[in-house]
Amino acid sequence: xxxxxxxxxxxxxxxxxxxxxxxxxxxxxxxxxxxxxxxxxxxxxxxxxxxxxxxxxxxxxxxxxxxxxxxxxxxxxxxxxxxxxxxxxxxxxxxxxxxxxxxxxxxxxxxxxxxxxxxxxxxxxxxxxxxxxx
Amino acid sequence: xxxxxxxxxxxxxxxxxxxxxxxxxxxxxxxxxxxxxxxxxxxxxxxxxxxxxxxxxxxxxxxxxxxxxxxxxxxxxxxxxxxxxxxxxxxxxxxxxxxxxxxxxxxxxxxxxxxxxxxxxxxxxxxxxxxxxxxxxxxxxxxxxxxxxxxxxxxxxxxxxxxxxxxxxxxxxxxxxxxxxxxxxxxxxxxxxxxxxxxxxxxxxxx
Numbered sequence: 001x002x003x004x005x006x007x008x009x010x011x012x013x014x015x016x017x018x019x020x021x022x023x024x025x026x027x028x029x030x031x032x033x034x035x036x037x038x039x040x041x042x043x044x045x046x047x048x049x050x051x052x053x054x055x056x057x058x059x060x061x062x063x064x065x066x067x068x069x070x071x072x073x074x075x076x077x078x079x080x081x082x083x084x085x086x087x088x089x090x091x092x093x094x095x096x097x098x099x100x101x102x103x104x105x106x107x108x109x110x111x112x113x114x115x116x117x118x119x120x121x122x123x124x125x126x127x128x129x130x131x132x133x134x
Numbered sequence: 135x136x137x138x139x140x141x142x143x144x145x146x147x148x149x150x151x152x153x154x155x156x157x158x159x160x161x162x163x164x165x166x167x168x169x170x171x172x173x174x175x176x177x178x179x180x181x182x183x184x185x186x187x188x189x190x191x192x193x194x195x196x197x198x199x200x201x202x203x204x205x206x207x208x209x210x211x212x213x214x215x216x217x218x219x220x221x222x223x224x225x226x227x228x229x230x231x232x233x234x235x236x237x238x239x240x241x242x243x244x245x246x247x248x249x250x251x252x253x254x255x256x257x258x259x260x261x262x263x264x265x266x267x268x269x270x271x272x273x274x275x276x277x278x279x280x281x282x283x284x285x286x287x288x289x290x291x292x293x294x295x296x297x298x299x300x301x302x303x304x305x306x307x308x309x310x311x312x313x314x315x316x317x318x319x320x321x322x323x324x325x326x327x328x329x330x331x332x333x334x335x336x337x338x339x340x341x
Contacts, residue, residue: 027315030311109203110203110300110302
């Protein structure tokens with residue numbers, strides 16, 4: 001049959017077709033798992049010891065955007081509180097307040113995907129005049 | 135009727151007409167088959183042809199290589215079926231808005247939704263490069279030709295590399311979750327003779 005059968009909903013140009021795709025969904029994707037806890041956390045007094053600060057380091061976590069550092073001042077198994085959030089590198093340096101310190105680290109991807117806390121670091125002590133590993 | 139169709143098919147090949155393929159959505163478009171006008175170009179005449187819908191569906195195989203994470207992108211796997219007796223070559227896709235989100239499911243079967251990771255939550259998973267305007271067009275890196283009905287490479291499995299995105303605010307409930315991407319708003323294609331793309335294929339739009 002000659003002549004236009006203008007049934008198509010929206011022919012986009014003089015000689016083009018418009019047809020449908022029979023579909024209600026168009027593709028499948030998958031998300032990765034939550035991040036693992038940062039590996040190999042370590043804490044060591046900065047040099048010289050008279051700086052009275054502790055540097056905490058850990059291994060990068062894939063896709064992590066920031067890290068949170070937690071500290072305990074009682075024991076390795078004590079209560080940990082957040083002392084630094086939004087850390088974008090794989091290290092963080094403490095303040096100079098005297099005390100005994102253990103640290104843990106957690107990774108964050110985006111704003112809500114949080115890893116478990118890492119294992120605790122070894123103990124370091126800041127005194128009135130220096131810093132030392134225990 | 136058969137000879138008539140052959141004639142039409144031949145003309146389609148000669149014209150190598152461009153087809154804009156629009157997703158079903160409105161009730162008026164519910165029919166499986168569509169009769170569309172095909173211009174004879176310089177002759178100034180038109181010819182009719184019966185063109186059946188293409189089907190683009192989510193599949194779990196092959197498995198995506200790149201997985202989604204907050205602030206990142208991931209692969210999308212689809213199959214495209216062409217019920218027509220001639221190959222169809224897709225050259226571009228039109229996307230819904232960048233706030234039209236995917237729903238998460240517990241398994242690749244996409245049957246049980248993932249609590250806390252729905253389109254309305256939102257999951258923050260959408261088509262990559264989608265804009266604030268529905269219908270933005272994105273050209274495929276390589277055209278995809280789906281074989282004619284009953285021929286090789288039909289259906290055509292395609293991995294669209296890094297063509298899904300996950301916003302940084304995606305909830306943690308979306309981890310290890312499967313997503314059904316929202317329906318495309320359109321596909322641009324060329325009908326007529328062409329060498330079909332070998333399945334499974336890899337393609338993408340990159341802007």
